[in-house]
Amino acid sequence: MNQAIHTQPVRPSELRLAPGRCFAALGELFWLTLRQHTHGRRLLVLVLLFALACGLAILLRSLSRPAPAEILEFTLVFGLIPHALAPLTALLYAAGMIQDEVEGQTLTYLLLRPLPKWTVYLTKWLATILICGCLIGLFTLALYLAIYWDTRELWREIMPGRALKTGAALALAQLGYCSLFGSLGLLIRHSLIAGVAYIVLLEGVIANIEFVGRALTVVYYFRVLILRWLDLPDLLQRQWLRAWQLDPAKMPDALTCVETVAIASLALTIFSALWFSRSEFAVKTPESSS
Amino acid sequence: MTPVVEFDGVSKWYGNVIGLNKLTLRIPAGVTGLLGPNGAGKSTLLQLATGQLRPSQGTVRVLGQSVWSNPGLNRHVGLCPEQDAFYEWMTGWDFVQTCARLSGMSRGEATAATEKALHLVGMIENMHRAIRGYSKGMRQRTKLAQALVHEPQVLFLDEPFTGTDPVARRDLMDVIRNLGDAGRSALVSSHVLHELQALTPNIVLLHRGRLVAEGRVQQIRELIDTHPHRIVIVCDNYRVLAATLVAHADVEAIHFLTRDSAILVETRQPDAFYARLPRLALENGTAIREVYSEDDNLEAVFKYLVSE
Numbered sequence: 001m002n003q004a005i006h007t008q009p010v011r012p013s014e015l016r017l018a019p020g021r022c023f024a025a026l027g028e029l030f031w032l033t034l035r036q037h038t039h040g041r042r043l044l045v046l047v048l049l050f051a052l053a054c055g056l057a058i059l060l061r062s063l064s065r066p067a068p069a070e071i072l073e074f075t076l077v078f079g080l081i082p083h084a085l086a087p088l089t090a091l092l093y094a095a096g097m098i099q100d101e102v103e104g105q106t107l108t109y110l111l112l113r114p115l116p117k118w119t120v121y122l123t124k125w126l127a128t129i130l131i132c133g134c135l136i137g138l139f140t141l142a143l144y145l146a147i148y149w150d151t152r153e154l155w156r157e158i159m160p161g162r163a164l165k166t167g168a169a170l171a172l173a174q175l176g177y178c179s180l181f182g183s184l185g186l187l188i189r190h191s192l193i194a195g196v197a198y199i200v201l202l203e204g205v206i207a208n209i210e211f212v213g214r215a216l217t218v219v220y221y222f223r224v225l226i227l228r229w230l231d232l233p234d235l236l237q238r239q240w241l242r243a244w245q246l247d248p249a250k251m252p253d254a255l256t257c258v259e260t261v262a263i264a265s266l267a268l269t270i271f272s273a274l275w276f277s278r279s280e281f282a283v284k285t286p287e288s289s290s
Numbered sequence: 291m292t293p294v295v296e297f298d299g300v301s302k303w304y305g306n307v308i309g310l311n312k313l314t315l316r317i318p319a320g321v322t323g324l325l326g327p328n329g330a331g332k333s334t335l336l337q338l339a340t341g342q343l344r345p346s347q348g349t350v351r352v353l354g355q356s357v358w359s360n361p362g363l364n365r366h367v368g369l370c371p372e373q374d375a376f377y378e379w380m381t382g383w384d385f386v387q388t389c390a391r392l393s394g395m396s397r398g399e400a401t402a403a404t405e406k407a408l409h410l411v412g413m414i415e416n417m418h419r420a421i422r423g424y425s426k427g428m429r430q431r432t433k434l435a436q437a438l439v440h441e442p443q444v445l446f447l448d449e450p451f452t453g454t455d456p457v458a459r460r461d462l463m464d465v466i467r468n469l470g471d472a473g474r475s476a477l478v479s480s481h482v483l484h485e486l487q488a489l490t491p492n493i494v495l496l497h498r499g500r501l502v503a504e505g506r507v508q509q510i511r512e513l514i515d516t517h518p519h520r521i522v523i524v525c526d527n528y529r530v531l532a533a534t535l536v537a538h539a540d541v542e543a544i545h546f547l548t549r550d551s552a553i554l555v556e557t558r559q560p561d562a563f564y565a566r567l568p569r570l571a572l573e574n575g576t577a578i579r580e581v582y583s584e585d586d587n588l589e590a591v592f593k594y595l596v597s598e
Contacts, residue, residue: 009292009354010443015362021394028391032377039379105375109436111342113392114364277359280343282304282334 017114025115026123033097033127042092043135046085050139053080057146070236072147074243077166081140082222086170087203090132090177091195095185097124098276107281117277121186125269129178133171140167162230169225172261176218179265183272186279210245221257228254292354294319294444294475295339300348302334302499309334311499312348317477321470323486324479326496332479333372335496336446339477340369352444365393368437372448372479374429378422382413382432385421386439393440400439407435412461427458434462438469445469445476451485463489518542518556521563524580528553531576538566552580 017025037043053076060067098121101107110120144163148154184198185191207217214220223244227237228251241248252260293316302309310331326332337343338350341357341364350357353366377385386407390400408417411431416424421432430450437445447466451459466476466489480486486493487507495502495510503510525531532544532553540559547554557563571578 010363010366015355015360015365017362017365017394021396024396025392025394028388032388032392036377105371105373106377108342108369108371108373108375109389110392112340112364112367112369113389114361114394115392116361117359282337282343 015114022115022119025113026119029110029115029120029123030127033124034131036100037093037128037131042096046089046092046135049085049088050142053085053139054142054146057143058149061147061150066150069147069151073144074240076147077140077143078223078226078240081136081143081170082173082219083204084199085139086132086136086173087177087181087195087199087218089135090174091181091192091199093128093132094125094178094181095191095195097128097182097185099185099191102281111281117279118273121182121273121276122269125178125182125273128182129175132174132178136170136174137167140170165229166226169222169229172225172258173218173222175265176221176261179268179272180218183268183275186272186276208245210247218261221252221261224251225254225257227251228257293317294353295477296349296351297335297338298349298351300338300345300350302331302338302343303346308499310338310345313499313501314348315494315501315504317475317494318492319475320492321466321476321478321490323490323493324477324496325481325483325486325493326479326502327481329498330481330496331499332481332496333448334499336369336448336477336479340364340367340446365440366443368440368442368445370430370433370437370445370447370450372452374426374453376421376429376432378420380421381418382408382421382424382428382435383417385432386417386435389436390439395440403439403441404435407439408432410438411435411465425455426453427455430454430458430462434465443474445474447476447478449479449481451480451482459485518558519560519563521555521557521560522547522550522552522580522582523555523567523578524550524552525571525576525578526551527574527576530574531571531578534570534574538563 057072057076060072061069098107101110111117141159141163144158144166145154148158151158180198181191181195184195188194202217203219207214207219207223223246227240227246227248232240295315295317297310297313297315300313301311313331313335324332324335334343338345339352339357341360344358352363355363357363377388380388383404387400387404390403390407391397395403405414408414411434413428413431413435416428421429424432430453434447434450437447445466450462450466454462463485466478469476470490478486478489491506491508493507493510494504523531528546528551532546535541535553535555536544540557540562541555542558543556545554545556555563567578567581570576
């Protein structure tokens with residue numbers, strides 16, 4: 001029976017996947033990644049953390065002497081989210097987008113498809129950004145609702161103006177964090193530990209010190225964007241500038257911030273995609289051999 | 291004829307551990323068995339052949355094309371990996387259809403191909419159950435379905451029978467045989483000789499990353515038969531039995547395993563030896579408690595072949 005078997009070598013034209021089919025396959029990978037991200041315990045943990053923040057805001061606003069909305073906004077929206085929840089969300093999702101597949105040994109099913117490896121990485125990265133951006137956006141709006149629910153400005157100023165602009169700045173921050181932690185997950189085995197260390201040391205400590213190194217942090221650009229985009233009352237703006245140790249004369253303009261974060265993110269992602277395409281992912285190595 | 295899979299001087303090192311060692315091999319069309327004990331390099335060979343690993347040295351070609359960094363070749367190649375890994379939250383149908391869509395099929399094509407593949411492996415009844423509830427046999431069938439769903443020319447199956455019950459094993463063997471009959475090529479790895487023997491007469495033997503032998507099973511068996519078979523007989527008066535056995539010309543040596551009340555017999559004619567043994571035991575009044583061949587252990591066969 002073997003004599004009848006086709007053994008002609010494959011022609012180069014038979015190797016190419018038509019562009020339409022390639023996009024369909026990448027679309028399926030995008031959808032698969034979204035489903036993966038919404039199936040783990042991660043989403044539950046993050047929802048719980050954000051719910052706690054919202055619950056705290058509602059509680060403090062419901063007291064007989066309610067906490068001032070501006071202070072809660074500064075602490076929770078511009079402190080807790082960009083310093084802790086946003087990078088943590090990005091770390092959990094982006095560092096795991098390839099590492100989880102490697103540890104779960106399911107990466108094989110993706111690499112055995114007629115898709116260039118770099119497109120696999122980029123597609124998973126895009127899906128991860130979408131998930132992280134949507135989560136942070138929704139939770140930011142929810143937190144604004146929880147802080148300003150009993151004020152008249154909520155639907156006139158806060159939600160259509162400040163909340164949307166803050167959401168956009170946080171989405172940009174997620175772009176930076178996802179690119180950074182995506183690379184970390186690819187390059188470092190214990191990326192969660194390294195990621196937490198990065199969040200604490202660079203985004204938490206160095207971003208608050210006035211020296212050139214803070215320009216390497218995502219939080220710095222986020223803060224500058226907030227100060228540039230939001231029409232804050234003068235008093236509030238001065239307070240925030242002092243708290244963040246920023247000098248308006250030395251701050252970059254909004255466009256420069258967006259460009260810097262976007263270009264750095266893209267450069268890092270392109271590097272990671274190329275690194276991924278050149279990497280081997282051995283499922284198991286021989287236990288012993290000579 | 292162009293070989294389906296070609297390894298030309300291929301070595302693969304994991305740090306200072308050798309996975310494959312200067313392997314040159316041409317695998318023709320049809321079903322071929324890849325035999326070797328654990329750690330022989332079978333999985334490394336299959337991962338190299340499917341482009342998951344880059345050779346440290348040499349070249350690997352499948353269907354005439356270089357494998358590394360050539361994703362287009364995956365349109366013509368399918369792999370059933372050894373690892374028992376899935377997206378556990380998916381159903382079998384969902385998983386196989388996702389793999390079909392990832393291969394570039396339209397939704398309609400993927401639906402039809404998924405149904406066909408699951409039907410082929412006998413998973414239609416359970417295809418809408420979550421994979422996390424599948425038995426080992428169902429999981430192996432589902433893995434095979436994902437490897438088949440895009441109808442590849444060449445299939446690489448890494449230990450596809452591991453952990454399966456006899457029914458699943460028989461069914462999977464039927465599927466692979468039928469694929470061979472239908473003109474597909476398959477390279478099936480196993481560490482169990484009789485599993486591969488039941489599938490195909492063409493065998494490649496690997497041991498410690500080296501090619502030990504290749505050819506038809508009969509040739510390999512003959513090669514093995516040039517070495518004496520070692521048979522252990524456990525009985526009470528083993529010294530009396532040994533005295534009787536030693537008179538026969540085909541018995542080359544007898545070793546006493548005093549601690550186990552047994553003897554180890556070396557013979558070049560195992561069939562004749564086994565045929566004669568019951569009569570001799572009866573004549574001597576020897577109650578044989580156990581007879582087994584050390585050669586059932588594949589490791590022993592490889593030791594013969596590599597003259598260890």
